[in-house]
Amino acid sequence: MHEIRILLVDDHPVVRAGLRAMLSEFEGFTVVAEATEGGAAIREIQRGQALGTAIDMVLMDLQMGEGMDGVSATRAIKAMADAPPVLILTTYDTDADILAAVEAGASGYMLKDAPPEQIRAAVQQAAAGQTALAPEVAARLMGRIRNPAPVLSAREVELAQLLATGMSNKAIAKDLFISEATVKTHLVHIYDKLGVDNRTAAISVARARRIIREAG
Secondary structure, eight states: OOOEEEEEEOSOHHHHHHHHHHHHTSTTEEEEEEESSHHHHHHHHHHHHHHTOOOOEEEEOSOOSSSOOHHHHHHHHHTSTTOOOEEEEESOOOHHHHHHHHHHTOSEEEETTSOHHHHHHHHHHHHTTOOEEOHHHHHHHHHHHHOSSOOOOHHHHHHHHHHTTTOOHHHHHHHHTOOHHHHHHHHHHHHHHHTOSSHHHHHHHHHHTTSSOOOO
């Protein structure tokens, strides 16, 4: 069995220690490096490639207190030559987070409260170039496809998440590199799909349906 060399990326030392201990119990898994944020993870990957001890897969948290977040890091890693697969391991299961990670190029998306065997299988699948999704995540993605009711597009989900931070239309337009008129058009569609007529109600409904994250 080929040894799977793993890079752990999480800003909580206790979480990294727990993951390292859990993964070390599985035959063929070796945690060879750790990083507290995305930029450090990229440097670890580059160092491994330079030394001829390439990392086989990255286990990546989404939200990290300082530095580059998981989605940005995943996008940057996937742009590298001979990029290792990235498996997201997080506590968040909203449409906004799942879609952002998938669009960034993540090979899988798992939740931190998953049973160890589920995480082991996901690591193996991601390392083998397969897609690995937590059952809850797969169900949410399938629900978006099957649901006859209007669902927010990936762009609308992204905009709704920014809306919840209190950003103005002008600030959202600048962040997404679109015009204010386009932002207003997206808002009309979001309100219509959520059955609301204002920002506050849209944010409330989007959070209740786990389209975007709760505050905090």
